[in-house]
Amino acid sequence: MNKDLLTVNIIMAVCIYPLMPIMYFILKNSAKAKKNLMLGVTLPFDARQDARVLALCDEFKRRLRAVCLILAVIPVSCFFTGYMSISLTIQMTWILVAVVVPYAIYAVYHTRLKMLKQENKWFGETQGAALLDTRVSFSAMKRVNAWLYVPPVLASIVPVAVGVATRAEGAMMAMYVTDAVLTAGISLLHKILYRQRAEVIDSNTSLSRALSDIRRHYWEMTFLWLTWSTGVFSLLIWLLINGSMGIIILSVAYVAVVLISAMSAEFRARKAQEKLTAESGRDKFVDLDRYWMLGLFYYNPADKHFMVNDRIGVGTSVNLARPAAMVLMAFAVVCMLAMPAFGVWMMSEEFTAPYVEVSESAIMAYHTGLEYRVDFADISSVGLLGEMPASKRVAGTGFTALLKGRFNASGIGPCRLCLNPKVPPFIVIVTDETTYIFGSGSADETLATFERLSKSVD
């Protein structure tokens, strides 16, 4: 395996692999009773101790563990493929599968538990009704000091200001501006909290207050962490911009900090919810199961809210009865499905052989279409290259079997490539502006084209 492919595989593995334990632990945790919910089904206190319910939850956990272990092995196969497009396709398809399959198992067991609930009529008195406590309101709760968000936002603006003053390169400026906008955006996003509802699960006002307070606390902590880490990341990336390895390490560290802080808040909140609501469900309790399809998707046309609280933890979901939520969901589904489709496109790119053609007045390099055309009048010299030197991609495609676009080749400098580096020799065309290096699908083809080109140029 070449070094580039190995590096890409390692980076991708570090970025996507945490998805599996996250999925496993989040779904496994949903089988533990909290806020009167088990596997997304609202159950009264007695039903939560029922042997059949506990057996179903245990079976779910066993099945989930087995599937996650199998799924965890799949990304390892990337290290045995010799091609980048195949490797990336496996990884992108895996992301989709690693999300869909565990949730499908959850949906199956949720449905089975719901059927058990119906058979035993374990319904709440307030089935389908929204409960609100007149003494608990989220929007009236104490808010975090907004000044705490200011330093990271200012830190993220520093690279933009310096970039403007020193007239930094366009791509760099775009990155600094993106980071600054991201930091400011995250800091503003925390305000969504105050549009959320208080957490009411039964008639116990103190419990509702405590649950709402837990949500507020962990939500604010998460967004403070996110804003600070994004602000600091923006600043450090600006300071380390010349060291590519430093940027990679920094990016991985940033993703790790974000994931750890978000997951830590989610699980701490869940633990507190579990502890506080252990005795709930003996009397009147909220039962909104009819609005939660498969325990995952909220659909309530009577609810004017676009965003709703997740049933457990501190996350939010959308009300699919609102048109904007449907659009958002459709967009998310398209994005998910686009990942394997993108992989297929990458493979077709990598395995389509480039070819070179000589006409009466120019040489043309083709791949999926015409990539480059160099008129004979512009050519200073032509030559053959037996081996492609190490080259760094500036813009374009850098696969194992395809180099296409702008590169910086060692010993040659800036150049434009359209070739399969595994199939030498390559035709080198030097013009006053830049150097072109082309190659065909086979050595014989390239040599024949080179002969024709040499005669035409002479």
Added chain:
Amino acid sequence: MLLEIDFSGETPIYLQIRNQVVMGIADGRLSPGEKLPTIRELANEAGINMMTANKAYALLKQEGRIIADRRSGAIVCAGNAGAADGAANGVISGKVRSGLKLLVAEAKLDGVPESELLELCTELYNEGSI
């Protein structure tokens, strides 16, 4: 106090809120002087339209059950002070009389004995602290 809003019920949502606040005051779950959520908070927490929440509060205010203003929200009244229909404390209003008349007629048609109905009325009247 817990407000229960049934989205699929036949009773309009503003009336569900009004009825529950009245019952809450009557049985002591809402104390005189207690602060209720503002219209915005109520609409947000229940996931209902601000107009619906406003309609419920306007009705309660008109009946003298609450004092509401835009700044401090709504406060539960001690009695029916300020009731717009002119009902005075201790006197059965025309509204109560006509409502009760309908309920008695329905019970009569359903064959509920008079003694049982009176017993139920006494029981319901004595529920709570008011």
